[in-house]
Amino acid sequence: xxxxxxxxxxxxxxxxxxxxxxxxxxxxxxxxxxxxxxxxxxxxxxxxxxxxxxxxxxxxxxxxxxxxxxxxxxxxxxxxxxxxxxxxxxxxxxxxxxxxxxxxxxxxxxxxxxxxxxxxxxxxxxxxxxxxxxxxxxxxxxxxxxxxxxxxxxxxxxxxxxxxxxxxxxxxxxxxxxxxxxxxxxxxxxxxxxxxxxxxxxxxxxxxxxxxxxxxxxxxxxxxxxxxxxxxxxxxxxxxxxxxxxxxxxxxxxxxxxxxxxxxxxxxxxxxxxxxxx
Numbered sequence: 001x002x003x004x005x006x007x008x009x010x011x012x013x014x015x016x017x018x019x020x021x022x023x024x025x026x027x028x029x030x031x032x033x034x035x036x037x038x039x040x041x042x043x044x045x046x047x048x049x050x051x052x053x054x055x056x057x058x059x060x061x062x063x064x065x066x067x068x069x070x071x072x073x074x075x076x077x078x079x080x081x082x083x084x085x086x087x088x089x090x091x092x093x094x095x096x097x098x099x100x101x102x103x104x105x106x107x108x109x110x111x112x113x114x115x116x117x118x119x120x121x122x123x124x125x126x127x128x129x130x131x132x133x134x135x136x137x138x139x140x141x142x143x144x145x146x147x148x149x150x151x152x153x154x155x156x157x158x159x160x161x162x163x164x165x166x167x168x169x170x171x172x173x174x175x176x177x178x179x180x181x182x183x184x185x186x187x188x189x190x191x192x193x194x195x196x197x198x199x200x201x202x203x204x205x206x207x208x209x210x211x212x213x214x215x216x217x218x219x220x221x222x223x224x225x226x227x228x229x230x231x232x233x234x235x236x237x238x239x240x241x242x243x244x245x246x247x248x249x250x251x252x253x254x255x256x257x258x259x260x261x262x263x264x265x266x267x268x269x270x271x272x273x274x275x276x277x278x
Contacts, residue, residue, distance in 0.1 A: 002030040002169055005100060007110040008085065009036060010067050017111030017140040018071065020272060022079030024109075024138075024146060028173040032079065033103065035086040036068045037095045061087050093129040105135050107169060114141035114270055121267035125252060125275060133277075136165045138247070140272045146246035148176045148226070150271075153210050154262065155183065162251040163217045165276045176226040179214050180242070181207035183232045184261050195229055235261055239268035249274040 006021045008014045018034070025032050038060055068085045076082065088095045100108055112124065124130065130137060149170065151162060166177070207230035215225055231238055242248050248271050250262065266273055 002028060002106045003104065004030050004032055004107040004109055005096075005103065005105045006032055006034045007036070007096060007108070008034050008068050008071060010071060011111075013111030013113045013140075015071060015074070015111070016113075016143050017109055018075050019078070019143060020111075020140045020146070021109050022075055022082075025079065025081070027146060027175065028170060030107070032082055033086065033105075034068070034072060034082065035088070035096065035099055036064055037088045037090060037092040038064045039092055040089050061089065093127060096129055097132055100133055100135060107135055107138060108133055109138045109140060111140045116268050118264045118267040122263050125263070130275070131277070136169070136274055136276045138272055138274045142270050142272075144246050144271050146175070146272075148178060148245050149247045149249060150178050150180050150242055150245040151214065151225075152242075152248060152250040152262070152265075153179060153181050153214055155210060157210065158251050158253070159210070159214050159217065162249060162276045163214060165274070166249055167218070167221050167223060171221065171223065175246070177218070177223065178245070179211050179225045179228040181211050181228070181230045182238055182265070183207075184238075184265075185232055185234050195227055235265035236268055239265055239270070243270045245271050247272050247274055249276065251276050253277075 004021065004025070006018060008018065021030075021032055024030060040060065065085065065087045068087065072082050072085060086099065088099075096108070099105075115121075124139075149166070151166065153159065153162075170177075211228045211230070215228065218225060231241065233241075248266070248269050250266060250273070252262070252266075252275050266275075
């Protein structure tokens with residue numbers, strides 16, 4: 001069974017992520033674990049040391065657990081299998097990384113309200129947590145209908161880790177999978193969007209090659225894509241097209257810079273986004 005860790009805070013983003021995670025768990029038979037990290041050393045905290053700090057931390061843990069349980073209880077009717085949350089005190093990213101490794105999780109999920117801000121999105125995926133997590137990460141931005149998955153494939157996409165992750169997580173689900181080969185518009189008037197069939201469109205050779213490789217890997221494991229698309233457009237227009245999917249999955253190389261247009265595209269996709277880095 002797939003094992004997922006969901007990061008929770010007392011905010012709207014976490015509520016959305018939890019509801020999405022419960023729906024996903026129902027679809028793929030996933031076991032959910034939740035975790036909240038209280039960062040005691042951030043500005044504004046003055047807990048002291050020794051016995052004073054120890055007593056203060058125990059009280060903080062109890063308060064945090066009660067608050068997170070309130071959030072979890074709001075979803076109990078749709079996700080009755082949720083256990084008591086893991087509550088830790090410390091540096092958030094460090095504590096989450098330790099739990100991901102120690103718990104051998106297959107997936108990490110957190111909520112991030114959709115802002116369309118590419119700079120903030122880049123900072124998020126270049127954080128220590130996102131760079132060193134040993135499993136794929138799903139960013140939940142909005143409450144969306146989890147009906148289908150889009151796999152984003154560019155000319156330089158490392159197809160294997162993305163396909164391997166998708167097959168491991170979704171192999172037992174009945175969600176449909178579409179393959180999307182994207183290139184970004186270079187010249188005015190060069191936009192096209194086409195569902196792949198037996199016809200050949202000039203300039204589509206690279207797309208056919210990448211899509212063919214991905215389709216072969218999926219079909220070898222008994223997963224057959226519903227549709228394949230070749231799209232050339234701006235990041236914003238491609239993001240709008242992807243808004244109809246319940247999950248958009250992409251491979252992000254570790255060396256990706258802020259000017260990477262795939263990051264710009266993913267920052268604008270309103271759907272939940274699965275990021276694979278290894």
